Amino acid sequence: MFTRPACEYPRRKKEGREEGREEGREEGRQEGLKEGIQKGIEKERETVIKKMLSKGTAPETIADMLDYPLEEIKKIQREIKWKH
Numbered sequence: 231m232f233t234r235p236a237c238e239y240p241r242r243k244k245e246g247r248e249e250g251r252e253e254g255r256e257e258g259r260q261e262g263l264k265e266g267i268q269k270g271i272e273k274e275r276e277t278v279i280k281k282m283l284s285k286g287t288a289p290e291t292i293a294d295m296l297d298y299p300l301e302e303i304k305k306i307q308r309e310i311k312w313k314h
Contacts, residue, residue, distance in 0.1 A: 279306050 275296065282292050289307055293300040 276306060279303055280310060283307050283310060 275298065279292055283306065289300060289303040292303050
């Protein structure tokens with residue numbers, strides 16, 4: 231039976247840690263990318279809602295067309311009125 235010298239174990243342990251860190255970094259990058267994409271989608275949706283409201287489209291119509299909660303659209307509408 232072949233056994234590895236004891237001096238190889240710390241090296242393997244270090245390699246394992248490095249591999250684990252790299253996997254963690256990659257998972258973090260992927261999660262960050264997903265979150266960034268989601269925030270971009272939400273921001274674009276809000277921009278569209280604001281444009282539709284500014285053109286006089288009823289909040290109920292916007293909610294129906296975009297499949298978005300009516301209360302959220304009314305909240306955006308209140309924010310627009312508050313700024314003006």
